[in-house]
Amino acid sequence: MKKFCIKLKYYQHVLSLMFAIQEINNNPSLLPNITLGFHIYDNLFGSRTTYESVLDLLFRQQNNAINYKCNGKDVLSVIGGLGAEHSIQMATIFSVYKIPQFTYGIFKTGMRSKTDFSSLYSTAPREITHHMGIVRLLIHFGWTWVGIIVSDDEDGESFLRNLTPLLTQNSICISSIRRDKANNYKSKEIIIYLSWILLLAEDNVTILSVDSQLLVYLTLSLEIVESFTKVHIGKVWVMPPQWYFSTSRNGEIKGTSLFQGALSFSMHTNPVPRFQDFLQTLKPDEMLMQFLCLSWQVVFMPCKHCEGEKKQGNLPEGLLETNMSGESYGIYNAVYAVAHAFHAIYLSRQRTIANKSKLKYLNVQSWQLHAFLKNIHFNNGAGHEVLFEKGELSAGYDVINWVTFPNQSFLKVHVGKILPSHEFSISEDAIVWNVRFKQIAPHSRCVESCHLGQSRIVQEGRPPCCYDCVLCPEDMISNQTDAVNCVKCPEDQYANKIHDQCSIKVLNFLSYQEPLGIILISLATSFAAITGLVILTFLKNWNTPIVKANNRNLTCVLLISILCCYFSTLLFIGKPGKVTCLFQQLLFGILFSVAISCVLTKTIMVVLAFVATTPGNQMRKFLKKNVANSIVLCCSLIQVGICIAWLLTSPPFPDFDKHSQIGQIIVGCNKGSVTMFSCVLGYMGFLALISFTAAFLARKLPDTFNEAKFITFSMLVFCSVWISFIPGYLSSKGKYIVAVEVFAILASNTGLLTSIFLPKCYIIVLRADLNSSKKTEKRLTGKRHF
Structure with a gap:
């Protein structure tokens, strides 16, 4: 009974052979006046039977006497076998006699590379095309965790040997590999083992590469597993290309529930419409009935005499497809390839033989076909283009989705294809999945996918x-x-x-538009305006005692430097450029040095004026204006020299810090040389410290308008601001570094302005009586104008 199940799905292979020969014999333009015949042998899936069939074919009526022929006709070519193992067994004999052999199963690329199998041809696409189709299918659906079941023979080992590297290269892992032989499935232990693997396995996809007989036993075993456990296995089965549903003696199709939604790769076929007409009208003769009787008896039970009037059109639905399968189409093309090669020999001899009547007696040897079969290009009986290159058929595979129904019927749906160039395409919407997946494309992964990020x-x-x-x-x-x-x-x-x-990334700099920038600009311009009012006040009261005191010109220079310091802060705001980076630090350093130099000079002049009042003291000569100007000029030039050295060695430049803050590019001015920047600040601090010390010592000297105490307070404010600036500067980032520096400039500058000039402005504006000459003379104990 099990053999009957296997035979019926090969029934179409024989019919396609008969159909192709009938078409050729009825074609007057192909092999005219020549009739092709055929022999059919069944190896019964056994190696011994395969060898016996080959010997019977070569040495008929001689009891398989090797190399002895008597009254026999030569065999032009052989079509078979379906599996690689039987193909090799046949090729070991046929290659000796140079008889072309066409295999229509999966073509093992390495088979033709052997010298013994140089006469072997394939009507199926290359093996690598099938393997790449499997890989592309797995990649398309993201199936990276799959199981494999192979037959424990050379076919199974070859499949693993060639497919495994492709899976590894594409990051696809094999969850389990199972090698089995058909007879092992009779074992109860194997059934339990399969139930454990298939029911508890993490993968949802299983790839099969087993022979047809093993597939029948596998189907029966899995159905037993489902029946025993009451659990539907429900996997995505990737079936072998030659797979087809098996049938029992009573016509029941086996495995329809188990393999629902299975996928397989079938040799790319084109419709052959006349084949259906052939099936409807076929009436086998007496000799052919000896071969077909057993199959027909299974189909048309009961059938005691196997009447010839039975027709293919009366076959129960599902037992025999009316469209050519991939293997049948390969047999169909193989027959046409032999016919076209034979026809090419016929035409070549027709051109060389003068007596045309002798053509029908030409004896064509099978080995002579090889020269034409290696590379042959023709159209078959259906008008389809067929190309053999180096003995291999240039063709691809169709992706088949097997859709089953409760009424024991099924449908083969073409859902995709892979071309010989390995270009893959598939239509997901056309696929019907196993009921377990509820029509959602299944997942087969070891873990959940990693998300974006x-x-x-x-x-x-x-x-x-x-x-x-x-x-x-x-x-x-x-x-x-x-x-x-x-x-x-x-x-x-x-x-x-x-x-x-x-x-x-967003550019991060202290801009004019943001609130912090607006506040700093407002402060700078406001204090600059106040400084301007102070200057105007002093100019209007230029000849008053309080303005004359302590050197009017020096006071004017100090006010102008303070005014310029306020305006210099505007260089720190906005997007830095090459020019602004150069001038902001240099102007700030030089202007502050000038301002502090003026304060220091004022302090020194206060001390000298007090000392000079002693009779006969030689210090009076240092109270001249030239001395004061020289002190300011010398102190300022030292800072100018430091700044020039800074420019020559490592000047400031625009810097784009892309790493300190996430999502921002900090745009600022790189100091170029931290050492030179420290020298500028250090020199300013040195001048401020000297000025503070001198003013502190002179704060109680008697004088009407003694500025020493105000200078002491201003230097105290100045030093406090810049000392606190250092930790604030080092702990800030981005635009806040600039804001801290601008604030320090404004604060220290305002300290100078308010501490020194606010008391004077108070007297000038509100206490004019204290700024009169008479009042001044009463308070003077000596002349303190310098």
């Missing part, structure tokens, strides 16, 4: 497909699922919060 880390001791997911590091993203590595964003971009895309 994550990358994979392989779990220790587990296959590469079993991995953990970690968030991408800072400034790195992954914009695809299951990313192997994160990609670093360009320097002018940053990773968003979920690390799935890069965004343009």
